[in-house]
Amino acid sequence: MRPTTKDLAREAGVSRATVDRVLNGRPGVQEKTVRAVQDAIARLGFERNLSAANLAKRRVYRFDFLLPREGGEFLAELETQIRDHGQQMRADSVEIRARRVLERDPHQVVATLAALSPDEVDGVAIMASESPQVRDATLRLNERGIHVVQFISGQHGVRPFDFVGIDNHAAGATAARLLGGFCNRLQGHVLVITESMNSLDSAERRLGFDHVLNTRFAELAALPTLETHGDPARARTIVAAAFRNFPDIVGVYVMSSEAAAPLDAILRHDRHAQLTIIAHERTESTLDLLERDRLDALIVQNPGHVVRSAVRLLKSRCDGRQPLASQDDIRIEILLKENIGGARVRQTLSDRQRPAP
Amino acid sequence: MRPTTKDLAREAGVSRATVDRVLNGRPGVQEKTVRAVQDAIARLGFERNLSAANLAKRRVYRFDFLLPREGGEFLAELETQIRDHGQQMRADSVEIRARRVLERDPHQVVATLAALSPDEVDGVAIMASESPQVRDATLRLNERGIHVVQFISGQHGVRPFDFVGIDNHAAGATAARLLGGFCNRLQGHVLVITESMNSLDSAERRLGFDHVLNTRFAELAALPTLETHGDPARARTIVAAAFRNFPDIVGVYVMSSEAAAPLDAILRHDRHAQLTIIAHERTESTLDLLERDRLDALIVQNPGHVVRSAVRLLKSRCDGRQPLASQDDIRIEILLKENIGGARVRQTLSDRQRPAP
DNA sequence: AAAAATCTGAGGCACGTGCCTCAAATACCT
DNA sequence: AGGTATTTGAGGCACGTGCCTCAGATTTTT
Numbered sequence: 001m002r003p004t005t006k007d008l009a010r011e012a013g014v015s016r017a018t019v020d021r022v023l024n025g026r027p028g029v030q031e032k033t034v035r036a037v038q039d040a041i042a043r044l045g046f047e048r049n050l051s052a053a054n055l056a057k058r059r060v061y062r063f064d065f066l067l068p069r070e071g072g073e074f075l076a077e078l079e080t081q082i083r084d085h086g087q088q089m090r091a092d093s094v095e096i097r098a099r100r101v102l103e104r105d106p107h108q109v110v111a112t113l114a115a116l117s118p119d120e121v122d123g124v125a126i127m128a129s130e131s132p133q134v135r136d137a138t139l140r141l142n143e144r145g146i147h148v149v150q151f152i153s154g155q156h157g158v159r160p161f162d163f164v165g166i167d168n169h170a171a172g173a174t175a176a177r178l179l180g181g182f183c184n185r186l187q188g189h190v191l192v193i194t195e196s197m198n199s200l201d202s203a204e205r206r207l208g209f210d211h212v213l214n215t216r217f218a219e220l221a222a223l224p225t226l227e228t229h230g231d232p233a234r235a236r237t238i239v240a241a242a243f244r245n246f247p248d249i250v251g252v253y254v255m256s257s258e259a260a261a262p263l264d265a266i267l268r269h270d271r272h273a274q275l276t277i278i279a280h281e282r283t284e285s286t287l288d289l290l291e292r293d294r295l296d297a298l299i300v301q302n303p304g305h306v307v308r309s310a311v312r313l314l315k316s317r318c319d320g321r322q323p324l325a326s327q328d329d330i331r332i333e334i335l336l337k338e339n340i341g342g343a344r345v346r347q348t349l350s351d352r353q354r355p356a357p
Numbered sequence: 358m359r360p361t362t363k364d365l366a367r368e369a370g371v372s373r374a375t376v377d378r379v380l381n382g383r384p385g386v387q388e389k390t391v392r393a394v395q396d397a398i399a400r401l402g403f404e405r406n407l408s409a410a411n412l413a414k415r416r417v418y419r420f421d422f423l424l425p426r427e428g429g430e431f432l433a434e435l436e437t438q439i440r441d442h443g444q445q446m447r448a449d450s451v452e453i454r455a456r457r458v459l460e461r462d463p464h465q466v467v468a469t470l471a472a473l474s475p476d477e478v479d480g481v482a483i484m485a486s487e488s489p490q491v492r493d494a495t496l497r498l499n500e501r502g503i504h505v506v507q508f509i510s511g512q513h514g515v516r517p518f519d520f521v522g523i524d525n526h527a528a529g530a531t532a533a534r535l536l537g538g539f540c541n542r543l544q545g546h547v548l549v550i551t552e553s554m555n556s557l558d559s560a561e562r563r564l565g566f567d568h569v570l571n572t573r574f575a576e577l578a579a580l581p582t583l584e585t586h587g588d589p590a591r592a593r594t595i596v597a598a599a600f601r602n603f604p605d606i607v608g609v610y611v612m613s614s615e616a617a618a619p620l621d622a623i624l625r626h627d628r629h630a631q632l633t634i635i636a637h638e639r640t641e642s643t644l645d646l647l648e649r650d651r652l653d654a655l656i657v658q659n660p661g662h663v664v665r666s667a668v669r670l671l672k673s674r675c676d677g678r679q680p681l682a683s684q685d686d687i688r689i690e691i692l693l694k695e696n697i698g699g700a701r702v703r704q705t706l707s708d709r710q711r712p713a714p
Numbered sequence: 715a716a717a718a719a720t721c722t723g724a725g726g727c728a729c730g731t732g733c734c735t736c737a738a739a740t741a742c743c744t
Numbered sequence: 745a746g747g748t749a750t751t752t753g754a755g756g757c758a759c760g761t762g763c764c765t766c767a768g769a770t771t772t773t774t
Contacts, residue, residue: 002417004730015753020732028751030741050448051408052730055759060359091407091676173695181539212695302688305662319448331659334691338530338569361760372723377762385721387771409760412729 012040073283123147123314129199172208180217188250254279369397430640480504480671486556529565537574545607611636
């Protein structure tokens with residue numbers, strides 16, 4: 001049987017009221033009394049029963065995922081996962097919303113963040129490209145008592161905020177390793193394309209990519225990054241131009257999370273069959289291309305895992321406990337035609353049952 | 358504010374006692390009353406507050422991980438993860454133990470399983486190779502009211518039990534795809550080695566491996582599987598013999614989770630520098646070899662993720678809710694030198710703080 | 715119609731913690 | 745010493761659900 005606050009009080013030789021004061025950091029307790037209680041905690045291995053505490057406090061964890069307003073398949077998949085997990089966590093008094101509120105403009109993002117109140121939300125996961133303004137607004141959020149994790153966009157391992165997502169430098173490096181390996185010592189150019197280089201993510205991926213390509217695959221030369229700015233027509237134009245100027249392109253790396261438009265532009269080109277192509281994220285269209293051998297590999301972050309990690313992290317912060325670093329480290333996953341698995345069929349929420357009788 | 362059983366009672370026009378009878382499947386309630394309550398549940402979107410329920414029931418979830426008695430680095434890593442997560446979950450009334458109790462002999466396993474009592478444990482994660490006897494014992498466990506997941510060992514997607522782990526067929530296929538890709542159209546033989554082919558895991562991996570190698574890489578021919586039976590000396594002998602008999606070996610696939618001994622035997626061979634080598638799992642020794650370019654790729658299941666998945670699954674079963682299938686699908690991760698990341702440093706439990714004031 | 719069986723309601727205690735009040739005890743200051 | 749400020753204790757209610765009892769209502773059987 002686990003010790004309760006009652007046991008703690010007896011062990012420490014104080015009353016339950018004092019135990020309560022110590023446990024919840026209320027003022028007006030003598031130093032030596034505090035220590036007596038803490039010793040008792042250590043001796044008994046006391047651990048506060050979170051269920052009971054949350055019940056008593058009528059505590060509900062409210063977390064918002066703040067997502068870009070514009071987005072494609074990958075973002076849609078994220079939203080689905082957020083909703084699914086939210087449904088799953090409701091019984092545990094965790095309420096999760098996915099909100100498509102972030103504009104491209106950093107100032108708008110700042111405004112949105114500034115409007116958040118601790119009365120409405122306990123923590124937010126923000127998916128916005130890094131900028132000094134946003135960074136500032138985030139800090140102010142924290143001061144107001146709202147916990148924050150950087151979600152997918154942002155930099156790995158940079159304090160002071162928790163980050164959930166893959167290490168983009170490593171992701172780019174992995175892409176280069178795969179591309180180089182699959183190119184079979186061919187000589188030629190590599191096309192690199194993304195939606196926009198404004199986001200830190202793409203910049204990081206590019207750095208990692210170049211590093212490995214230069215050190216390990218001297219026979220391949222990467223071209224400057226092409227940017228589609230989310231415009232399919234523009235994508236077609238710049239890709240066509242690239243193929244015209246560089247007839248010896250042997251590989252393509254699509255860096256952005258949303259890969260549909262760039263891939264479409266590339267596959268229109270008549271030499272696509274001889275190309276080694278690597279892209280990011282698992283979506284309807286990328287999976288389809290992978291299965292049809294149009295695409296050689298996908299570098300993926302598991303949407304379900306990132307969502308759950310973000311929530312776990314926010315909850316840990318709210319409870320004032322230090323999360324385990326190793327636990328929420330998102331690994332870069334590589335998807336080949338051979339390891340897609342049967343996971344395309346997704347059970348929908350409506351398939352689930354109510355609590356059994 | 359979320360509806361409570363009180364609200365439910367009012368909405369359904371019955372008393373709280375009746376609501377309780379329906380919610381907990383107690384007998385002695387008229388059909389139409391049951392329906393009235395269920396309608397009210399649907400109308401209000403009522404969801405039982407698990408915290409309160411568990412508190413009232415003084416419920417503690419007790420889960421055991423039953424692991425093989427013999428094992429190496431990978432198993433040790435699993436144990437660490439189990440302990441860490443156990444620590445993490447204690448506040449939520451989940452108690453997790455890692456027990457190294459399973460012998461190689463299926464009959465011993467059966468005996469161990471038969472000794473489990475629902476009074477001591479609510480669910481178990483079993484890491485044992487499949488056999489009819491074990492399967493039987495598992496069924497009987499279930500009949501006694503103990504929930505079961507097959508853990509890591511076992512078959513993906515085979516009912517009636519939940520399985521947590523990678524799809525081994527796909528893992529083998531992935532290995533072949535990488536090996537073939539990295540071999541640069543070289544012609545020759547591929548060495549395949551494992552601890553034992555008795556386990557279904559290795560058998561499945563081998564099938565997947567052969568399938569892709571045969572269909573996609575006709576220039577490579579895989580040799581029959583070598584078995585070390587966990588004996589380093591034997592590993593050295595059989596590997597030496599293989600290299601003697603087949604001077605044209607260009608690649609190696611180490612299938613077993615514990616790869617240290619086979620890899621050591623292979624790297625003793627003086628041609629190891631020209632070999633493409635693929636192994637499984639992220640351990641001290643495999644990581645080290647990967648970093649030193651002795652190894653080309655690792656196919657990995659994330660120990661933290663599998664452990665958490667298993668626990669989440671067991672808890673869902675205990676609460677009588679259907680787990681989301683997609684959620685606990687463990688993806689095959691591929692580790693290259695380029696995407697190891699800085700994650701080798703692991704925060705230990707002692708670094709963590711007590712609940713903040 | 716009477717008796718028996720079945721169903722329903724009212725109420726209360728328990729779980730472990732948070733939070734409150736009020737009085738008593740102790741420490742500190744002048 | 746007396747007074748004030750600080751620290752501690754005792755007790756109780758609340759949170760939402762599980763589980764119990766017992767009486768009253770309704771239905772079924774005899």
